[in-house]
Structure formats: structure tokens, C-alpha cells
Amino acid sequence: MHNIARNMIHLCIRLVLSTAAGMVSVRFVLDALGVEGYGTYAVVFGVVYTFSALNGMLENAARRFLSREIAHKDAGNLPNMFCSVLTVTTAFAACVALLSEVLGLWFANTVLEIPQSTAGMVAMVFHAGVLTMVMRTLQIPFAALITADERMSFFSCLGLFEAFSAIATAFAAYAGVTAFVVALVLSAVAVFMLHAMFCHRKFPFLRMRISCDGRCLTALGTFISWSTLGGIGNVLKYRGTGIVINIYAGVAFSASWKISLEVWSLLYALCTSFQQAFCPAVFKAWWTRPCKEFVRLTKITTTISFLIAGMPAMILFVFADEFLLLWLGESTAPQLTQFVRCALVNLVFDAISCPLTAAIDATGRIVRYQIVTSSLSTLALITASALLVVGMPPWTAMGAVATCNGLACVYRFFHVRGIVCTGESVMSCANRVSSSRTDA
Numbered sequence: 533m534h535n536i537a538r539n540m541i542h543l544c545i546r547l548v549l550s551t552a553a554g555m556v557s558v559r560f561v562l563d564a565l566g567v568e569g570y571g572t573y574a575v576v577f578g579v580v581y582t583f584s585a586l587n588g589m590l591e592n593a594a595r596r597f598l599s600r601e602i603a604h605k606d607a608g609n610l611p612n613m614f615c616s617v618l619t620v621t622t623a624f625a626a627c628v629a630l631l632s633e634v635l636g637l638w639f640a641n642t643v644l645e646i647p648q649s650t651a652g653m654v655a656m657v658f659h660a661g662v663l664t665m666v667m668r669t670l671q672i673p674f675a676a677l678i679t680a681d682e683r684m685s686f687f688s689c690l691g692l693f694e695a696f697s698a699i700a701t702a703f704a705a706y707a708g709v710t711a712f713v714v715a716l717v718l719s720a721v722a723v724f725m726l727h728a729m730f731c732h733r734k735f736p737f738l739r740m741r742i743s744c745d746g747r748c749l750t751a752l753g754t755f756i757s758w759s760t761l762g763g764i765g766n767v768l769k770y771r772g773t774g775i776v777i778n779i780y781a782g783v784a785f786s787a788s789w790k791i792s793l794e795v796w797s798l799l800y801a802l803c804t805s806f807q808q809a810f811c812p813a814v815f816k817a818w819w820t821r822p823c824k825e826f827v828r829l830t831k832i833t834t835t836i837s838f839l840i841a842g843m844p845a846m847i848l849f850v851f852a853d854e855f856l857l858l859w860l861g862e863s864t865a866p867q868l869t870q871f872v873r874c875a876l877v878n879l880v881f882d883a884i885s886c887p888l889t890a891a892i893d894a895t896g897r898i899v900r901y902q903i904v905t906s907s908l909s910t911l912a913l914i915t916a917s918a919l920l921v922v923g924m925p926p927w928t929a930m931g932a933v934a935t936c937n938g939l940a941c942v943y944r945f946f947h948v949r950g951i952v953c954t955g956e957s958v959m960s961c962a963n964r965v966s967s968s969r970t971d972a
Contacts, residue, residue: 679812
């Protein structure tokens, strides 16, 4: 727990800086672009990131396997595993960029409901989104390695740069859409370069090369192939629902959806920062410690995750109107309070789910878990679409997402409980270490 606390302090420094900068930048960009311009930017970026929503799955897989190699002190295989992760993410980035430029741009130009006043910014925002997405994908192996080796001090320093770049990018919006998107791309490139230079300095034994290590690629491929179901489910749940809202309700409600997700993401960043702090410890506990200690660590991290993210979400739910007035001032969007309150309910379930998901990933027993949770995510999109088709208020689409997320949270609890209460709970550490090299 000492390492987790130290890691969390470093990550909280980054989080405080990025959260403050993120809240300020949203207000400035909304004021600079207007509701229609901000809504257009939101929905076009949503299409781009629909293709890259599997990034979280890739980062989680990279963090798991790199943590395993570090836990086993298998220094000879860590370079091969890192190169394998780099190979997979590079190939993924290339494929996603190609699909985005072909299918995504066609979809943005022909399907989305874009006002005539902002139609000219679609192509520019789309291409900038693709470049930003590629940079964020390519930095995954470096960020995962830094996290797995628990060098979290890097992220506290990175937070200062990210806060500065976010505010600078927001002010660039006042100079026009072109300056805004150029600033977005330059910021993403700079963050990628900082990750790469830090890893090159701290891990000189690594070689950034394309790897064809069959064992590493097979292990990664098996785990990622099943995790892809969860990634696709998240794409459908968040990006898909946002697109459906645009089609049935218009670009103004796309702005409401985007802002509510900004509120969700600002608090969800607490969960992901805490997850980044404890994940290496949870992964290593599964492979190197008695199962009772693994269970105790999972319980503690779940409780802390709820306290640091779920409780603030419940408070903001009550004072949502006052918070939005303080944050955005007179700039607003239709049904924004209802959207935000549903997003906060969704956040409470996410706060509980983060540690449970990390525990499941550590065991490698993810096949049934991914099938069930991805099905519930798909159900969220179907339910949201049905509500909009029958004429329900657009905010009920976010309510459908929160409801299905709650069902997934309950399932995660029973899935973890089933693992630790069966044969896994009596498996020796040595057997878990051995099986972890061949599991999904």
C-alpha cells in the first residue's frame, strides 16, 4: 500500500493540474466556437475516436504483460515483450488511421447532421482528430512501461505540461478553428515525444524495433482478441450513442452529450489515475502473493476508488445546477442538467468497477466476462436508440447508458467473487505464475 500511496500522490498532482485546465479549456472553447461550433467539433471528434476507442484495451493489455515480466524479474524477456507491444500498437494505429480516413470521413460528411454554418470545419477537424489519435495510440507502449515499472513521478511532471498545452489550445480557439486544431495536433505530438524520450533515457536496454517474437505476440494477441469485445462495447455505448443523439436530436444536444461526458471524464480521471497507481501492485499480487492478500488488496482498492470518485459524483448530482452555472456561466446547452446527472450516476458505477476490472484482468480469466459486459454495452446503445425513436427526451439516452453500466458493475462483482471462491482461491502462487504465461 505504501507504493500505491506514493504512486497516487504523483498521479494526483497530474490529475489536479489536468482537471483544472480541462474545466477552464471547455469553457473557453465553448465560448469561442459557440454551441453549434462546439457541438460540431464534439460529434466529429466522436466519429474519429470511435475508431480508436480500443486504445484503453491496448494500454491495459500492455500494462498487464509488462508488469508480469517485471514481476518475474525476467529481464531477458522484457525487451521482447516491449517490442511486441510496440509492433501491435503501431499496426493498430496504421489500420485505424486508414479506416478513419476512408469510412469515418464519409460517415461524417454524409450521415451526421451538421449545421450549414459549421459544415466547412468538418474536414479540418476530422484530419486533426486522426493525427491526434495516432499520436495517442503510439504512446501506449511507453506509458504502459512507465506505469508497470511504477515510475509515476514522470506523470506528475507531465501534468504541468498538459495543463499548459490545454489552456494554450483553448485560447487558440479564439483565433479560429484552424489555429485550434493545429494546437491540438502539436500538443499530442509533444506529449508523445516526452513519453518516448523518458523511456529511452530510463530504459536504455530497450530497442524500439518491430518484433516477431512468436510467444509474446501470441500471448498478447489472445488477451487482446477477447478484450476487443469490451472495447467494441465501449465504442457502441459512448461513441455510438453520441452519434445516435446527433442523428435524432441534432447538434445542440450533441453539445449537451459532449459536456456531460466532460464532467464524467473529469471525475473518471480520478478512477483511472488511481487504477494506474494500483494496477501494477494488483497484477504482481496475483502472480507472487497468496490469494487472500490479492483479495484484500482488491477490496481496499474498490473502497478507495468509490470514496475518491463516487462520493464527489453523488455530491455534484445534488448541486448540478450550481456547478454548471459556476463552471460554464451563461453558456449552456439544452437539457444539460439532466445529461450531467445521468453521467454522474454512470460515474458511481465506474468508480466501483475499476478495481474489479483490474482484478479480473490480473487473473486472465476474461472470456465470459468480456462476452457479458460487451453485450450489456450493446444493450445500452439499443435501448438509447429505441428511446429516441419513440420520442423520449434526449437525456434518457444517457440514462440508458447509466442503467446498463450499473448491471455490468453488479456482474463484475459476482465474477470476481466466483474466481476467488473456486479453484483459483486455493491455487498456489507458483501455479499461478506458471499459468499466467499461457492464460488469455
